Amino acid sequence: MSTTPTVPPRRVDASMDLLNQILHQPVDPDYARVAADLAPEDRRRPRAHWWLALVLVLAGTLFAVGALQTNRTRPVQETERAELVERIGAAETQQDALRRQVEDLDGQIDRLRSAALGTDASSRALEAQIDRLGPAVGLASVTGPGVVIVVDDAPATDGDARDQVLDLDLQVLANGLWASGAEAVAINGHRLSALTAIRGAGDAITVDYRSLTRPYRVEAIGDPRTLQARLAESAAGAWWNDLAQNRDMTYQTSDASRLVLDSDPGITLRYARTVDR
Amino acid sequence: MIPLVGLVVGVVLGLVLQPTLPVGLQPYLPIAIVAALDALFGAFRAYLEGTFTDRVFVVSFISNVLIAALIVWVGDQIGVGSQLSTGVVVVLGIRIFTNVAAIRRVLFHA
Numbered sequence: 001m002s003t004t005p006t007v008p009p010r011r012v013d014a015s016m017d018l019l020n021q022i023l024h025q026p027v028d029p030d031y032a033r034v035a036a037d038l039a040p041e042d043r044r045r046p047r048a049h050w051w052l053a054l055v056l057v058l059a060g061t062l063f064a065v066g067a068l069q070t071n072r073t074r075p076v077q078e079t080e081r082a083e084l085v086e087r088i089g090a091a092e093t094q095q096d097a098l099r100r101q102v103e104d105l106d107g108q109i110d111r112l113r114s115a116a117l118g119t120d121a122s123s124r125a126l127e128a129q130i131d132r133l134g135p136a137v138g139l140a141s142v143t144g145p146g147v148v149i150v151v152d153d154a155p156a157t158d159g160d161a162r163d164q165v166l167d168l169d170l171q172v173l174a175n176g177l178w179a180s181g182a183e184a185v186a187i188n189g190h191r192l193s194a195l196t197a198i199r200g201a202g203d204a205i206t207v208d209y210r211s212l213t214r215p216y217r218v219e220a221i222g223d224p225r226t227l228q229a230r231l232a233e234s235a236a237g238a239w240w241n242d243l244a245q246n247r248d249m250t251y252q253t254s255d256a257s258r259l260v261l262d263s264d265p266g267i268t269l270r271y272a273r274t275v276d277r
Numbered sequence: 278m279i280p281l282v283g284l285v286v287g288v289v290l291g292l293v294l295q296p297t298l299p300v301g302l303q304p305y306l307p308i309a310i311v312a313a314l315d316a317l318f319g320a321f322r323a324y325l326e327g328t329f330t331d332r333v334f335v336v337s338f339i340s341n342v343l344i345a346a347l348i349v350w351v352g353d354q355i356g357v358g359s360q361l362s363t364g365v366v367v368v369l370g371i372r373i374f375t376n377v378a379a380i381r382r383v384l385f386h387a
Contacts, residue, residue, distance in 0.1 A: 022372060026322070026376045027323050031323040031326075031329060031333050032323075034328075034332070035329075049332075052334065053279050055334070056280050056287060057284075058287060059287055060283065060284040060285065060286060060287015060291065062287070063287070063288060064292050065296060068291065068295060
């Protein structure tokens with residue numbers, strides 16, 4: 001028998017003292033301490049003072065006020081939400097009106113430009129160049145035959161992002177269409193130009209910073225005899241076949257005899273120089 | 278008996294009078310309620326264990342409610358209010374669960 005005081009070994013969970021204290025000391029330790037000081041007959045029948053009743057009345061009032069307050073603020077939040085939705089709608093209609101105005105003004109600019117250029121040979125050459133390049137850069141609206149591709153998330157998505165169409169997938173598809181000889185591409189009516197950004201923003205995919213709603217309808221004008229076949233052979237076609245087969249996403253390609261793609265309203269004149277006559 | 282009557286009277290008073298809290302205090306009411314629940318269940322468990330004293334209950338109730346609200350208020354001032362209130366709810370929630378489990382064991386022997 002050894003009488004030397006031994007240091008108790010450090011508990012393995014000593015570093016989790018806070019959690020232990022919460023779990024093993026849920027009752028205020030003062031209850032036990034005060035009760036130990038009381039005489040046994042006092043302990044049998046705890047005395048109740050008026051302040052106990054007062055505090056309990058206070059607790060009850062607290063619960064009632066809390067419940068009332070939550071119920072009172074709910075309609076306010078709903079009306080605020082409805083107002084916000086309304087304001088978003090109003091802003092979107094205003095944006096559409098402004099875009100139409102931009103298109104009108106662009107048309108006026110076109111007319112004024114051709115009037116200013118005159119009719120001599122070099123001017124006609126310039127106009128021909130503008131007419132040729134306009135559709136390619138998205139400055140002019142384009143009409144013609146092409147393909148329509150409808151893509152959508154997999155029908156049963158349990159929140160798995162891999163079952164949803166991502167901005168990357170649309171980027172791949174748009175680039176594949178360009179590479180397969182498309183002259184003009186639009187996603188959900190938004191014309192793509194060389195400067196168009198297709199990006200994910202939160203849950204939505206945006207094109208030119210305008211968010212899209214599912215399903216995504218990609219329209220491309222190009223040679224209807226070759227466009228679809230070349231797309232299927234391209235890397236983008238393989239990418240989307242994989243998504244459709246392994247992820248059950250919608251990927252429907254169809255020919256269209258006549259598509260009308262509006263000009264990209266985001267195109268602005270960035271660089272200009274005077275022509276020496 | 279007194280505790281139950283007091284609680285019911287309090288709830289009825291609150292529903293009938295519908296007192297409005299100052300706007301500045303409203304964010305701290307939910308956290309105060311959680312603290313009050315913790316104090317109540319702790320007291321009930323102490324009562325079942327035969328160690329209940331009203332003085333300790335009153336002091337722990339008031340200090341719990343005030344400290345919980347104060348912690349969240351301080352958190353709001355330094356920009357971590359929502360995180361701190363989550364912390365308070367987690368700690369008090371664990372305590373409430375532990376106490377209710379002990380109460381259940383004493384009452385139903387299960």
